[in-house]
Amino acid sequence: MARTKGSVGTDTERLIRAAAIGLMVEHGYEAMTLRQLAEAVGIQAGSVYRYFGAKEKLLADIMIGHMETVLAALREALAGIEAPVERLAAFCDFHIRYHIEKQAEVFLATMEIRSLPETARAEVLALRQAYEAEVVAILAAGMAAGVFAGRDARVSAYAIIGMLTSVCQWYRPNGRLKPDEIIAVHRDLVMAGVMR
Amino acid sequence: MARTKGSVGTDTERLIRAAAIGLMVEHGYEAMTLRQLAEAVGIQAGSVYRYFGAKEKLLADIMIGHMETVLAALREALAGIEAPVERLAAFCDFHIRYHIEKQAEVFLATMEIRSLPETARAEVLALRQAYEAEVVAILAAGMAAGVFAGRDARVSAYAIIGMLTSVCQWYRPNGRLKPDEIIAVHRDLVMAGVMR
Amino acid sequence: MARTKGSVGTDTERLIRAAAIGLMVEHGYEAMTLRQLAEAVGIQAGSVYRYFGAKEKLLADIMIGHMETVLAALREALAGIEAPVERLAAFCDFHIRYHIEKQAEVFLATMEIRSLPETARAEVLALRQAYEAEVVAILAAGMAAGVFAGRDARVSAYAIIGMLTSVCQWYRPNGRLKPDEIIAVHRDLVMAGVMR
Amino acid sequence: MARTKGSVGTDTERLIRAAAIGLMVEHGYEAMTLRQLAEAVGIQAGSVYRYFGAKEKLLADIMIGHMETVLAALREALAGIEAPVERLAAFCDFHIRYHIEKQAEVFLATMEIRSLPETARAEVLALRQAYEAEVVAILAAGMAAGVFAGRDARVSAYAIIGMLTSVCQWYRPNGRLKPDEIIAVHRDLVMAGVMR
DNA sequence: AATGAATGAGTGTTCATTCAT
DNA sequence: CATGAATGAACACTCATTCAT
Numbered sequence: 001m002a003r004t005k006g007s008v009g010t011d012t013e014r015l016i017r018a019a020a021i022g023l024m025v026e027h028g029y030e031a032m033t034l035r036q037l038a039e040a041v042g043i044q045a046g047s048v049y050r051y052f053g054a055k056e057k058l059l060a061d062i063m064i065g066h067m068e069t070v071l072a073a074l075r076e077a078l079a080g081i082e083a084p085v086e087r088l089a090a091f092c093d094f095h096i097r098y099h100i101e102k103q104a105e106v107f108l109a110t111m112e113i114r115s116l117p118e119t120a121r122a123e124v125l126a127l128r129q130a131y132e133a134e135v136v137a138i139l140a141a142g143m144a145a146g147v148f149a150g151r152d153a154r155v156s157a158y159a160i161i162g163m164l165t166s167v168c169q170w171y172r173p174n175g176r177l178k179p180d181e182i183i184a185v186h187r188d189l190v191m192a193g194v195m196r
Numbered sequence: 197m198a199r200t201k202g203s204v205g206t207d208t209e210r211l212i213r214a215a216a217i218g219l220m221v222e223h224g225y226e227a228m229t230l231r232q233l234a235e236a237v238g239i240q241a242g243s244v245y246r247y248f249g250a251k252e253k254l255l256a257d258i259m260i261g262h263m264e265t266v267l268a269a270l271r272e273a274l275a276g277i278e279a280p281v282e283r284l285a286a287f288c289d290f291h292i293r294y295h296i297e298k299q300a301e302v303f304l305a306t307m308e309i310r311s312l313p314e315t316a317r318a319e320v321l322a323l324r325q326a327y328e329a330e331v332v333a334i335l336a337a338g339m340a341a342g343v344f345a346g347r348d349a350r351v352s353a354y355a356i357i358g359m360l361t362s363v364c365q366w367y368r369p370n371g372r373l374k375p376d377e378i379i380a381v382h383r384d385l386v387m388a389g390v391m392r
Numbered sequence: 393m394a395r396t397k398g399s400v401g402t403d404t405e406r407l408i409r410a411a412a413i414g415l416m417v418e419h420g421y422e423a424m425t426l427r428q429l430a431e432a433v434g435i436q437a438g439s440v441y442r443y444f445g446a447k448e449k450l451l452a453d454i455m456i457g458h459m460e461t462v463l464a465a466l467r468e469a470l471a472g473i474e475a476p477v478e479r480l481a482a483f484c485d486f487h488i489r490y491h492i493e494k495q496a497e498v499f500l501a502t503m504e505i506r507s508l509p510e511t512a513r514a515e516v517l518a519l520r521q522a523y524e525a526e527v528v529a530i531l532a533a534g535m536a537a538g539v540f541a542g543r544d545a546r547v548s549a550y551a552i553i554g555m556l557t558s559v560c561q562w563y564r565p566n567g568r569l570k571p572d573e574i575i576a577v578h579r580d581l582v583m584a585g586v587m588r
Numbered sequence: 589m590a591r592t593k594g595s596v597g598t599d600t601e602r603l604i605r606a607a608a609i610g611l612m613v614e615h616g617y618e619a620m621t622l623r624q625l626a627e628a629v630g631i632q633a634g635s636v637y638r639y640f641g642a643k644e645k646l647l648a649d650i651m652i653g654h655m656e657t658v659l660a661a662l663r664e665a666l667a668g669i670e671a672p673v674e675r676l677a678a679f680c681d682f683h684i685r686y687h688i689e690k691q692a693e694v695f696l697a698t699m700e701i702r703s704l705p706e707t708a709r710a711e712v713l714a715l716r717q718a719y720e721a722e723v724v725a726i727l728a729a730g731m732a733a734g735v736f737a738g739r740d741a742r743v744s745a746y747a748i749i750g751m752l753t754s755v756c757q758w759y760r761p762n763g764r765l766k767p768d769e770i771i772a773v774h775r776d777l778v779m780a781g782v783m784r
Numbered sequence: 785a786a787t788g789a790a791t792g793a794g795t796g797t798t799c800a801t802t803c804a805t
Numbered sequence: 806c807a808t809g810a811a812t813g814a815a816c817a818c819t820c821a822t823t824c825a826t
Contacts, residue, residue, distance in 0.1 A: 012810080028310050030226035034796060044812055046798075055796065111307060114224050149388070155373065155381045158366055159359045166358020177351065185351045192345070193389030208785090230821060242823075243786050251821065404806095420702050422618035426800060438802075439807050447800065503699065506616050541780070547765060547773045554754020555747045562746060569743065577743045584737070585781030600789080622817060632791055634819070643817065 013051045015041045020058055025104045029059055029115040059112060060120035066105040067127035070098060074134060084142030088194065091135060092187040095164045100179050103168045110165065135161055139194065149196040160190050209247045211237045216254055221300045225255055225311040255308060256316035262301040263323035266294060270330060280338030284390065287331060288383040291360045296375050299364045306361065331357055335390065345392040356386050405443045407433045412450055417496045421451055421507040451504060452512035458497040459519035462490060466526055476534030480586065483527060484556060484579040491560045492571050498560045527553055531586065541588040552582050601639045603629045608646055613692045617647055617703040647700060648708035654693040655715035658686060662722060672730030676782065679723060680775040683752045688767050691756045698753065723749055727782065737784040748778050 019040040023032040034055060038045040052058040077094040081087045099106045109128075113121060135157040142148030150156045164186055171182070215236040219228040230251060234241040248254040273290040277283045295302045305324075309317060331353040338344030346352045360382055367378070411432040415424040426447060430437040444450040469486040473479045491498045501520075505513060527549040534540030542548045556578055563574070607628040611620040622643060626633040640646040665682040669675050687694045697716075701709060723745040730736030738744045752774055759770070 026310075028224075028226060030224060031311070033794085035794095043810095045796080046813075047811055049797070050810065114222075115227070150381065150384065152373065152377070152381050155378060156385060158362060159382055159385055162362020162365070163355045163359035166354060166362070169358070170354055177348065181348070182351060185346065185348050186355055188346065189352060189355055189389040192391070193385040195388070229819080231819095240787055241821080242788075245822075246785065418702075420616075420618060422616060423703070425798085436808055437800080438809075441801075442806070506614075507619070542773065542776070544765065544769070544773050547770060548777060550754060550758055551751045551774055551777055554757070555751035558746060558750020558754070561750070569740065573740070574743060577738065577740050578747055580738065581744060581747055581781040584783070585777040587780075621815080623815095631789095633817080634792075635790055637818070638789065 012041065012043065012047075016043075016048060016051055016058070017062060021062060021104045021108060024059070024062075024112065025107050029055075029108075029112045056115075056117050056120075060116055060123075062105070063109050063112065063116065063124050064120060064127070066102070066109050067124055067131070070102075070106075071127055071131050073098060074131060078134065083147075084138050084145060085147055085191075085195075087138045088142065088148075089187060089191060091138060092160075092164060092190050093183055095161070096167055096183045096186055097179060099165060099168045100171055100182070103171055106165065106168045110168075132157060132161060142194065147196060148194045150194055156194065160194075163190065206247075208237070208239070208243075212244060212247055212254070213258060217258060217300050217304060220255070220258075220308065221303050225251075225304075225308045252311075252313050252316070256312055256319075258301070259305050259308065259312065259320050260316060260323070262298070262305050263320055263327070266298075266302075267323055267327050269294060270327060274330065280334050280341060281343055281387075281391075283334045284338065284344075285383060285387060287334060288356075288360060288386050289379055291357070292363055292379045292382055293375060295361060295364045296367055296378070299367055302361065302364045306364075328353060328357060338390065343392060344390045346390055352390065356390075359386065402443075404433070404435070404439075408440060408443055408450070409454060413454060413496050413500060416451070416454075416504065417499050421447075421500075421504045448507075448509050448512070452508055452515075454497070455501050455504065455508065455516050456512065456519070458494070458501050459516055459523070462494075462498075463519055463523050465490060466523060470526065475539075476530050476537060477539055477583075477587075479530045480527075480534065480540075481579060481583060483530060484552075484582050485575055487553070487556045488559055488575045488578055489571060491557060492563055492574070495560045495563060498557070502557065502560075524549060524553060534586065539588060540586045542586055548586065552586075555582065600629065600631065600635075604636055604639055604646070605650060609650060609692045609696060612647070612650075612700065613695050617643075617696075617700045644703075644705050644708075648704055648711075650693070651697050651700065651704065651712050652708060652715070654690070654697050655712055655719070658690075658694075659715055659719050661686060662719060666722065671735075672726050672733060673735055673779075673783075675726045676730065676736075677775060677779060679726060680748075680752060680778050681771055683749070684755055684771045684774055685767060687753060687756045688759055688770070691759055694753065694756045698756075720745060720749060730782065735784060736782045738782055744782065748782075751778065 016037065020032070020037055023037055023040060026032075027036075034045045034048055038048055041048075048058070052061060074091070074094060078087055078090055081090050109124070113124060116124060136153050139148060139150065139153040139156050139160075143150055143153055167182060167186070177185075212233065216228070216233055219232055219236060222228075223232075230241045230244055234244055237244075244254075248257060270287070270290060274283055274286055277286050305320070309320060312320060332349050335344060335346065335349040335352050335356075339346055339349055363378060363382070373381075408429065412424070412429055415428055415432060418424075419428075426437045426440055430440055433440075440450075444453060466483070466486060470479055470482055473482050501516070505516060508516060528545050531540060531542065531545040531548050531552075535542055535545055559574060559578070569577075604625065608620070608625055611624055611628060614620075615624075622633040622636055626636055629636075636646070640649060662679070662682060666675055666678055669678050697712070701712060704712060724741050727736060727738065727741040727744050727748075731738055731741055755770060755774070765773075
């Protein structure tokens with residue numbers, strides 16, 4: 001049969017991407033086979049190549065797309081907020097909520113950087129640095145203004161991002177706490193941690 | 197059990213373990229080949245099987261050994277300290293220093309849990325939970341005593357551990373800050389974050 | 393039969409055939425992909441099947457067509473010439489000129505016989521033998537008439553054909569020598585070689 | 589079973605090379621699969637990679653080895669012979685005998701140059717040019733000395749080589765003529781063809 | 785204790801071919 | 806007529822693993 005009735009190319013591409021994210025989170029990029037992926041989508045392994053020229057490309061596509069999206073979303077979330085205190089609180093809210101909603105992509109993006117081909121890795125790292133730079137800037141501004149304590153904006157930023165990101169290692173949608181409660185715990189920890 | 201019973205470990209065994217840690221950190225467990233490993237040690241691939249029955253066993257051995265060691269070391273570091281505040285500060289010191297000193301093992305232990313065979317994974321997760329439980333207990337005690345703020349000892353513990361562990365993602369021995377400075381930044385963040 | 397019965401060949405068919413010859417000469421039959429071919433023509437790979445039922449058919453079609461054409465052209469070139477000496481000279485002229493003009497087809501026909509399916513290979517070999525037989529006959533006639541030296545008309549014919557055909561391995565349209573000069577060199581070699 | 593009893597690595601390498609030559613001659617390099625090759629040798633396909641890192645390397649190895657051998661053998665065959673006439677006769681003898689004895693390698697070397705990776709192709713072409721240059725030099729010397737007719741030593745050399753090489757397209761060990769007879773026919777054709 | 789030759793299952797990838805649209 | 810989505814079989818190649826030596 002040349003084509004499964006009713007299938008449409010663009011749909012297939014989305015299905016592949018979604019299935020790939022799930023399988024890579026579950027088994028890791030290296031351990032996921034294209035046959036597993038194809039079976040999950042209901043196509044043949046070779047058909048993946050109509051949409052992604054290589055397994056590497058698939059990973060790169062997902063990760064770069066994710067990083068671009070999250071960076072843009074962060075900037076939008078911070079837009080119009082001036083005071084460092086409020087900006088930091090907004091960042092906490094945004095970051096955790098995003099990492100809860102897109103848990104899989106975020107998990108991938110932290111775990112599989114090593115598996116990216118050189119060029120894509122550089123691109124992803126640049127986007128991550130841009131993301132981190134936003135937080136560093138907030139902390140530096142707050143320290144300069146005297147509202148934040150702390151000796152080192154950069155290390156503090158890494159620490160805060162590390163804390164908030166770790167949520168996606170254990171969060172389960174049907175867990176004990178609701179997202180808002182999780183956010184509150186972390187935001188309180190962060191804000192109390194940095195305030196002078 | 198982390199090692200073959202009673203074996204103190206021959207030289208070759210230690211060399212294999214050390215080389216494996218380095219290569220797995222660099223390339224990931226799945227991507228590291230036994231030929232790479234053997235070449236790094238200066239032996240043939242087949243000879244690895246004298247010491248570790250399978251690639252999986254090698255990973256399990258390293259990870260379980262690491263988890264046992266770090267758990268024991270934590271308990272020793274906290275021994276004799278009573279007050280929650282002091283215990284938490286001691287935990288921060290210990291955790292970061294350990295993660296800086298054994299950066300590679302820690303990185304492995306967070307990244308390659310998925311690659312472990314079922315039994316070993318359960319064992320590692322149990323050890324990790326025991327480790328986390330120590331921190332949860334400190335926070336719960338402090339909250340009960342009224343010295344720590346915070347609504348949820350468990351989530352707070354995960355957050356703090358996540359923050360402190362993230363150091364091993366970026367720490368470089370010849371970096372801008374010395375270990376003591378890094379520890380200070382994190383300890384301050386944590387302590388300020390939890391104190392009532 | 394070289395072509396689908398009665399078809400004069402549409403434009404697209406001619407384009408496919410021409411592009412296929414070029415690509416097969418460049419990469420070899422096995423190494424040429426239908427996607428390359430389709431791209432060269434400006435259509436989709438699947439569309440090639442409107443004109444040639446299979447890749448093998450395309451090769452067979454080209455090669456049989458070529459062999460039929462060259463055999464007919466040889467017979468026409470020799471028509472009306474009686475004396476073995478003159479017939480052999482005419483053959484040299486014809487063969488080299490044809491191999492220079494249709495260098496690609498000739499190159500294909502010598503290189504890709506192995507790639508033909510059994511039936512087509514037999515057909516091509518039969519046509520080639522018919523071609524060779526013309527030369528054998530000329531030599532045999534000349535030897536019988538005492539104008540040609542030589543012990544074995546068949547081997548001599550193969551040797552002469554091999555010599556003349558080798559031109560298409562190195563001939564380049566803008567090379568140092570013009571076709572007429574190349575022809576002269578070879579004809580002189582052959583005629584001097586066989587004359588008693 | 590880890591090893592077929594009695595098998596020795598060096599033997600296997602020779603067996604692979606020999607089987608590869610046969611299969612490549614029969615089906616062409618592209619059409620020969622490593623499974624065919626492995627089966628012919630009595631090993632698994634993957635085992636070929638102990639001896640040749642890639643299919644391409646196998647071809648390159650065979651072709652370069654052949655070209656080096658034949659070039660050295662030619663020079664040895666011509667050593668000590670001074671007069672162009674005798675050198676050319678010696679070349680004819682050598683070339684045909686060698687092409688009869690090593691028919692398969694020679695056939696490969698003429699047919700599969702396209703399949704070589706770039707570097708190996710350049711190497712093989714350089715060796716071929718060195719071989720051809722020997723013949724060009726003989727003809728040029730003979731023309732300069734006035735013993736050979738002919739206008740163009742290079743084209744004449746190509747023609748003669750083309751003639752003699754074509755033997756390996758049809759020669760069969762149990763054919764009608766013995767090697768010495770085949771050699772005689774060709775040598776007579778060539779010598780008569782070039783003598784003034 | 786170590787080697788090195790070999791296995792065999794599996795990998796990512798290619799490609800001629802088919803066919804509903 | 807042509808497309809483009811899909812197939813499925815095959816390919817070159819890798820690698821953890823085994824075991825006679």
